Amino acid sequence: MLPMGTISRGTRLLGQHAAALECCSVLCRSMSSSSLRVPPPACMLRPLEVPFRYLFGPGPSNVPPRVLAAGGRPIVGHMHPETYQIMNDIKEGIRYAFQTTNPMTLAMSGSGHTAMECAVFNTVEPGESVLVAINGVWGERVAEIAERIGANVHTLVKAPGGYFTNEEIEKAISKHRPVLFFLTHGESSAGLAHPVDGIGDICRKYNSLFLVDTVASLGAAPIFMDKQKIDILYTGSQKALNAPPGTAPISFNERACQKMFNRKTKPVSYLLDMTHLSNYWGNDGKPARDYHHTGPVSGFFCLRESLAILAEKGLEDSWRHHREVAEYLWKGLEDLGLKLFIKEKDLRLPSVTTIAIPDRYEWRQLLTYIMKHHQMEMTGGLGPSIGMVMRVGLMGYNCSKFNADKALAALEDALKNCKKHKA
Ligand SMILES: Cc1ncc(COP(=O)(O)O)c(C=O)c1O
Known part of the structure; x- marks a missing residue:
């Protein structure tokens, strides 16, 4: 059985869809007497939908x-x-x-x-x-x-x-x-x-x-x-x-x-x-x-x-806070058995942490799992780092130990539930 929220949301969407189709067909009929040859697109007759996401990738981050x-x-x-x-x-x-x-x-x-x-x-x-x-x-x-x-x-x-x-x-x-x-x-x-x-x-x-x-x-x-x-x-x-x-x-x-x-x-x-x-x-x-x-x-x-x-807040406080939360995240990642891509602590960027792709996992599968089950964005590498790293960003408003724990829990869950390749 589907959960209640799913049924009511689905019903609402179906209702909106039917209303949009009805609206479109009325417009199409009236267009036969109009100079317009391109009808209003059906998507424009639906309300704007923006999901909530935890933006824990390299940016943009959630806005306060x-x-x-x-x-x-x-x-x-x-x-x-x-x-x-x-x-x-x-x-x-x-x-x-x-x-x-x-x-x-x-x-x-x-x-x-x-x-x-x-x-x-x-x-x-x-x-x-x-x-x-x-x-x-x-x-x-x-x-x-x-x-x-x-x-x-x-x-x-x-x-x-x-x-x-x-x-x-x-x-x-x-x-x-x-x-x-x-x-x-x-x-x-x-x-x-x-x-x-x-x-x-x-x-x-x-x-x-x-x-x-x-x-x-x-x-x-x-x-x-x-x-x-x-x-x-x-x-x-x-x-x-x-x-x-x-x-x-x-x-x-x-x-x-x-x-x-x-x-x-x-x-x-x-x-x-x-x-x-x-x-x-x-x-x-x-x-x-x-x-x-x-x-x-x-x-x-x-x-x-x-x-x-x-x-x-003050710049120095902001720098200190990012560093403190980053160190907390780094420790948590290592406790999960993950390896940090930048070995020297002092060269690590406090806002965006890179994790070496864990052995025998498919990074896309891990990130897709996290998005699907935790509504959380983390990303893979970019340009030359594609296939080398996964990236977790905790910046500004998102930078807290609470959010670091959320990111760690999502990663732990993904590591448990995503398939490993054969060694
Ligand atoms: C270091 C750095 N430079 C430049 C850019 C490009 O910025 P934008 O995507 O806002 O054009 C980014 C975006 O991620 C970045 O991280």
Whole structure:
């Protein structure tokens, strides 16, 4: 017998379906006398359905009620003074989260990739040399983005989980003399937190800009943009920051501004051109902000609240909390007999933990089981780490020992109930 909830939900859905079909057939009949040749799609006549999921993968993560409520506020115009005030608040919040005083700080309208492209498109011109550290999927992406604009791309490559010593980085920079060196701080495809100290000095010695991706690490692992001499830093809204996907904080220091505002050619993208964006965000010293594009106003409300939550909690507290919960999770995973993919504790990313695929299990089967029986998202690897790891992310609002226990219980259940291959 089906459980009661299933029957009533099924009956409701059948009822909705019948109503939608009826509505469609009425519309189709009336269309014979209409100029429309494409009828309204049946799916659009059904109500929106969004299930609840525990988002314990590498992102997006669940969004706290306060941030969701901010996104539900009435829209105001993207060029109204109140919106500009909220954008100004966002800039302050980003400066705090990045630990920078850079005036050229803003949030992109778009996901983390938008910030990635903005950084490369604005600071690199065709034919210029770029050096990209690849130890997972994100370096691969940046190398491709730089190639697409005709840069002369050089790579430093390690297998997922590997990291680069400052000596290796200096050797490659001194050889290729790049205008830009890219490094991922939180390599979410491998679960690695890359050391950053000292690299900014190397970049300055060779007149290269230092670009760092903190999409998966901001708020969860320490980063100090100014102190670590990072020239361009970006992140995404949807991970430890806990806002919905769709906005991406970025900051450029004076060195980066010098390079990007003294170009011979225009950047390939109008939308991502920092000459326009700096005015749109009120960063260019001009008295008026002009129309450039219509920013995601609700997304800005959410981002503002997520940055406010981080400011209220305090960065150091947030870093400490992520580390503490991550250590609790790591111990629990080892107690289940699982092996962590990153061996050195200090190189593990606190926001996204990578588990080596357990012997004789099919990782897809484990993850499908967890989704089906626990409504919980965990994921496999990405790019070069596919087939090597499973990823568990506990970030921001999701970062608690309670949730770590939930994730551990789901994994334990999956290990018990999924079939093992023959040895
Ligand atoms: C380290 C890192 N960089 C960049 C991205 C890309 O961000 P988005 O998917 O928001 O474009 C991600 C997304 O998972 C990421 O983890």
